[in-house]
Amino acid sequence: MDGTVLEQTSDTGVQREAVIRVRNLTNRFGPQVVHDDLNLDVWRGEVLGIVGGSGTGKSVLLRTIVGLNKPAAGSIEVLGVDVLNGPEQERRRIEKHWGVAFQDGALFSSLTVLQNVIAPLREHTGISENLMRALGSLKISLVGLPQLSCGKFPSELSGGMRKRAALARALALDPEIVFLDEPTAGLDPIGAAAYDELIGELQHALGLTVFMVTHDLDSLYAICDRIAVLAEKRVLVEGPIEEMTKVDHPWVQEYFTGPRARAAQEKGQDR
């Protein structure tokens, strides 16, 4: 793909392609500065976990990348397209290449689950009603929901099922990048583990790039290839989880060497 950046990594020698490039991003809400000169790269085919304390702007970063929040300064490129100032047509085109699953699902409450999943197909493709339904129910079954839930309304689903339905809708157009906002928050450990596994499987099968905001240490150990820590208004460190424990920063130390982190690490190694 032209316009995207290929970089030679020094240690592995493998060429990798940045699908998202955030440069010098500044976000401000009134007098409160959330991001100051933030830089971040997301490589094709990786699962990137974004962690950080409450109020460090994890969700704001996600919302800024997908264009729901206008930053005060900086540039963002997704698949080589400038999503902030690029031509309208290009930005519209790029929207079909990503899917977003919001924290509480954000399913359309007046539509059934199947209609929710079909909605982007109806908007962006010209395929027949039958194929749309077939692909919709395929996505629903891919995310592990029973076919029975196709005709249900979001209000009739449990929290975990809503999250899965939201993922099915995010995957409807077979995007290259999937944004997940706290995908396992509020799920029971079994449901959360199953969801992690699902994301891992889908990522392998469909070759997705996953941008995941999470607090779930189990998810970080289980499926994230790389982790970016937001602190002090920027990406403090990024790298594989094994390197996180070596970072000399009080918050990072506490986060990755606390009792919960140790438990998650042991569990992650068992897998």
Add this chain to the structure above:
Amino acid sequence: MTRPNIHSDHDANGVCLRISGALLTQSLEAVEQAFTQVKPQGGNVTLDLSGVEALDTGGAWLIADLAQRARAAGAQISYEGLSPAYSALLKTVAQSIPDEPVAVSERRSFADWVARVGARTVGAWNDTLSMLGFLGLTLHRLARTIVMPWRLRKAALVSQMEEVGFKAIPIVALMGFLIGVVLAFQGATQLKQFGAEIFVVELISISVLRELGILLTAIIVAGRSGSAFTASIGSMKVQEEIDAMRTLGLDPIEVLVIPRVVALLIMLPILGFIADIAALIGGGLMSWIDLGVSPGMFATRLKENTGIWQFAIGMIKAPFFALVIGVIACWQAMQVKGSAQSVGQRTTASVVQSIFMVIALDALFSIFFSVLEI
């Protein structure tokens, strides 16, 4: 990327289907029909995927569906040019295709129609029972509030009184004034024909004081405050705030419903009175301009010929209207389930029902007072 394509070749070994191009969800439109038109028969079927440039779940579904249909027709499937990545994707998709396709919209028979009518009737009956139950509950809590007045939430009551009463004064006064003007103007045109212009005073005073003033005020309040009650309590219901109250030992009826109903009970008569006065002023002004009935004459005739009962009947109805509006609005709010859409539906239902009930109640009062010969 090239357009996706499917091409079938017959050779000695059987059928070879050559699939090529980018099979992506967003470009499937071009090839969908070609795929569904392939009617595989038995024998050997070779799927040649060496020309496939890109594949996603949409494209994989088409291939998996084709393979499934071919297998059902008794064919032996073999793949050619299948990369490991595509193979894995095809496998994932084939495993996930639901056995039973989703039922397309149900057919509507006469029996369904009868069943629906029955369900609606039972539903309406249950709604009536539930609403009467809610009315009883509200009256019980009201009575308890009268016995134990310290349980009344004063801050909530005052803020609701401001919301439903004070802020409604301009619209109610303007409405009353215009009704007075319209009545005087229409009455004058008709009464002039008989030379009975002076009766315009009775026309205005009796119709406004007895019926229109309070009725139209109640309709405005139902539209303005009834909808606000349903929407605000309904949203709290969606956010589980009502449940949270219950777990904290707070009674939602006492905390949310009573202040609103009491505010209506106090403010609706006052608003009705304001509407009455505004209508008399509007009517008097119009009579003066159009018919030359001076304000003095208007006032004298009003005092002599319109009994206090005309005004009292209007005011007696006010608290009943207030109760109807408040109870229907809060009951509808409690029926909200789950979604934002439900809040909207219930708000609409609340306004329609309370306006209808206010008018129906007014008709009942008319019969009641005419039997009493007041």
